[in-house]
Structure formats: C-alpha cells, structure tokens
Amino acid sequence: MPVLTPDAALSLGATWSQVRQSAHERATAASFPTTDEEIWRYSRIGELDLATFTVAETPTSIAGLSDAVTVTQVSASAVAVDPAFADLFSETTSSDLFNSLNLAHMDVIVISVARGVVASEPIIVTHTLNGEGNIYFPRLVIDAAENSEVTVVERFISNDGVRSLVVPVLDARAAQSARVRYLAINELGDKTWQIGEHHSQGHRDSDTLLATVALGGDYARVSTAARLLGQGSNTRQVALYFAGGTQMHDFRTLQEHAAPRTTSDLLFKGAVQDTAKSVYTGLIKIHNNAKGSVAYQTNRNLTLSHGAWAESVPNLEIETNDVKCSHASTVGPIDEDQLFYLESRGVNPDVAQRLVVLGFFDEVLAQLPVGNLAASLRQQVANKLSIGVGA
C-alpha cells in the first residue's frame, strides 16, 4: 500500500473515472488546514500527519438488504465501472482537502430507493477499521427517489489502541417528497481519528434526518450540512456525543435554507468527562429566497469534570426578514436543583448524577431513526460514565 503523499494520491485509482482524477488534482492543490481557519478553530488538526498513514480499502459489511433497495459497492480498486455511476459525483466539486481525498480514494456504497418505494427495514452499514496506520475513505450515497423512504445506519468501529484514520463522507439526496433517515454511530477505539462529513440535499416537500451518536475515537470530527433546496422541505439534525479520557469530539453544523417555506431543527447534546473536550459550532444560513422558513438550533453541553472542556458557538446568517429562527446554547455542570430533587427522594448523589446525565441524553435517543438501537446506545453511555463507578 502506498503512503499517502500528494504524488502518491495522483498515481492512485484514477483509472475508473475522471471524477477521481479531478478530485486528486483538487486534493493536491488544497492546502492543509490550520486552526487559523474558523472552521478548524479549536480542532486538533495540527496533530495530524497524513504521511504517516497508508491508504487501505474499507472493510465493510452491509445488513438489512431487501428488494426495496439497490445497493452498489464500488471499491477504490475497481477497474471497470458503469459510466453512469460517475454521474452521481459530477456535481461534487468541493475544494476541501478531506472531501477531495475521499473522492479520490473512495470505497463507495450507493443505496438507491426507487420512486414510491418504502424500505421498511433499516440498512446497517458497518465499517471495521482495525488496520494499524491505515487511512480509510468510505463514501456512502443515499439516493432516495421521489416519494420513497429509507433508513440507513452507518457504524464506525475499531479496537482500542489501533492508530487508524477514517475520512468518511455521507451524501444523502432526498428527491421530491422522499424521506431519508440516517444515523452514524461512532464506536471507534481510543487511538482512532475521524474526520467526516455529512451532506444532505432535500428537494421539494422532502424530509431528511441526519443523526449522530459519537462515543469513540481519539479526535472525532463530523461536519454536517443539511441543505434545503426545494420548497416545503424539512430537515432535522440530532446528535448525542460523550467524550471521556483525553478524547475530543468536534462538530460543525450547517442548516442551509435555499427555498421558501423550509424548516430545519437541530438538537445536539453532548457531555465531557475527565479531561475530554468537545466543540460545537453551528450556522443557520437562510437565503433571501427562503421566505416563510423556520429554523431552530439547540446545543446543550454537560461538563462532568473540572478538567473537561466544551465549546459552543451557534450562529445565524439570515438574508430575509420573513423567517422564524431561534438558537440556544448552554455549557455547564449538572443542574444542582435537579440533583437536590433526586437526592431529597433518598437517591444517592452518584446514582442521581447518572440518572440526570442519562435523562439528558434521552431527548436525543428518542429521536433516533432506529428505536431498538436506543437501548443499547443508552447502555453504552451508562457504561462509559465514570460517575459513581466503584462507589
């Protein structure tokens, strides 16, 4: 496997489409980000040396397949590919380094749902990223045709101690009246890095949900951008993140309204313990043609230890008056009144704190698209909570 230098990137995989070739060129031209850029502020990007990683094919398994969906997998090493396939990426011209690297090296999974089809069973895509020193570039495209419905869960798993890097991209497209629900679950080990992006495009009257549960990783970043392109479209973004030890979770969100009467709702709830860190910066952007739109943005953070740190920066950029927007953001310890209330019933303080933290996350767990995953995720949060352990 070649080391990932710009030259090596150019020499790789450009065999199956011009898409990849031009992505290589953009990746080569892109400068490496620094924390001077607002979008990388607070991040740990300065610690990353791409040359220490080797590109590897993403080990992926897929469950929940049915006749309702068409799943196409094309790995980076594929030689011959249907030319129509390349058209899926013709509009992908991001100059972002990581997006371009992903496009250049991607192992693609395309999940398509035909017009009017409802895929009732969730599709579970699992990436197991245990190659020491490997860098993985999975790209998941969800292509929901008019009035179709699909739910996809993408799990990222690695063992503790494995130094790997995953640069995933999600590209979710909801055609008119389509319903797309997506959940990313980060269960990465304590030495794995993630620099990921979620994009959704909602056309007229469509409904998209981008959900994230982040528990693992050393430095794990997700930029999530929901774009409302057709009038009457609706999107929700929710996240639960919980960092401990020396972990850092880093979220950059965008709710972009580019059509009239569009609605967006964002709820990100995080907790940090030990000396962990988290960052949330979010933007609601409403274009001047998006009259009658409604956008909500809420970020709440619990700091569970004195050494833990959370940053929350909500922003609004609104070009028309005829909108309803709100944003709320909090960072702080567990509410003393809530603890007193539980303790005054005779619940010991450790248990009371655990109940309050788990309750805090329930609002997000209740909105996850696959209800029966919520219980096991709640248990993972409970297992991770260091409050009251050994008490």
Next chain:
Amino acid sequence: MSTLEIRDLHASVGNKKILHGVNLKISSGEVHAVMGPNGAGKSTLSAVVLGRKGYSISSGSVLLDGVEMLGLPTWQRAVAGLHLVLQYPTEVPGVKLNDVLSEALKGRGRDGDIARLDTLLKTEAARIHFDEKFLDRPLNVDLSGGEKKRNETLQLSILKPLFVILDELDSGLDVDALRDCARRVMDATSEDNLGALVITHYSRLLTELRPSKIHILVKGRIVETGGPELADVLERDGYAAFTPEETVEEASMSDPMGLNLYP
C-alpha cells in the same frame, strides 16, 4: 413513635441571616403548620432541614429521634425518614418516576416494594386521581401545577417517610388537586403515622390539612405557637398582630454596620 425536633436553628444565605433560632418539635401522626408572611424564612427552614446546598448553619440542631441530621448529606436524611414536597417541583428531563423511586427504595433496602412498584404506583395514582399516563413522563416535565403536586404526593405515599415537610403545597394548583393531595397526606398521618409539617402563608390550606398545632414564623423566629384557633386570628388580623414592634430597633442593634438586613 418518632420525633422531629428543630432546636435553636440559625441559618444564613450568603451574608444574610434568615433563621434566628427556630425551635419546633413534632411527633409521628401529628400535623403542624408553620405559617408566616413572605420572607419569614419558611422555605429556608425546609431547605435547611433537608440539607440543600447554599445555606450556612451557624448553630442549632435538627434531630430525628435524637439523631443529628445536620451534617448528613440530603439523601441520607431522606433515607433516615425525612421528606420534602417542594413548592415548585423540579423538572428533570428524561428521568422517569419509576427509575427514581426504584433507586430511592433501593437506598432504603425495600426490595419487595421495588418488585411491586408498578402496582403500587397504579394504586396510589388512582387514590389521588393522578392520570396513569403521567407515570411514564419524565419527572415533572410538561405537567400542570396540579399534576406536579399530585406527582409529589404520589412519591410521598410510596416512599412513606417518617416526616414530611410540605412547602407551600397550595402553590400553583387548583382546588380539586389541592383536596386530593391534602386528603392523601391526612390519610397517611393515620394509616402510616406520618408526621407532617405544613408550611404555608394562607390559612385556607388548613381546612384540608388540619393541624393540631400552628407555629407562626416571623423574621426567622417562631413568635407564637398555638392550636388551630391561631389560624382564625391570622385570617382576621393578618400577620401584623404577630410582628414584634421592636423589630426595627432590634435589627439595627444586631447590625452595628447599619446594613439593612431586613428590608
């Protein structure tokens, strides 16, 4: 037979002294009322007895059957048998009533009640007309004032403390809910020998919760203790009759810096 005795209790919030030596003793099965105007220190008294943070206690005792409660953490006081029904019950998002009660009963070693908690909850909910659909709600979230107090009363009836302090039970609820809650408390005084300290500034609550003794708390002291007839005096004359004339002088004497601690 248990007793709860508050002895010469002095407490402050920040630099402001609120309680100036409160004395009070109540036994199992009794209902006592503590009445006083706004700012008398009624809520401070309930907070201090349960050990809420933010109060400093300069002297005094809170004795449950002779055992000092001051210095114990709140949850241990609750396990020992003290309970507080809050004036404004706190909303705790995502935390379910039966999870809290399970943990609370676990702390009391009442495994049998944990096993039959669902049945207990339904039975007790029916007694106070608390809709079963609220049993699955996160604590106090999206409940009306009346439902919050029913929820508080429900917890009281399941936890069965030795003594309860009802802090302004009549705040924010309608007549029907007040009657349901008050009657359940009165029932507990006879069925479970519960002792109830009723904190209120309106005598109307006492038509439902019938105290044998009334303590009048003014400016951090019990200035009068008497039978139920005291409530009638209050109803007629207000608290003015119980406000010591010399309070202003007294305050300035105990406060040589000239700070107005009792505005």
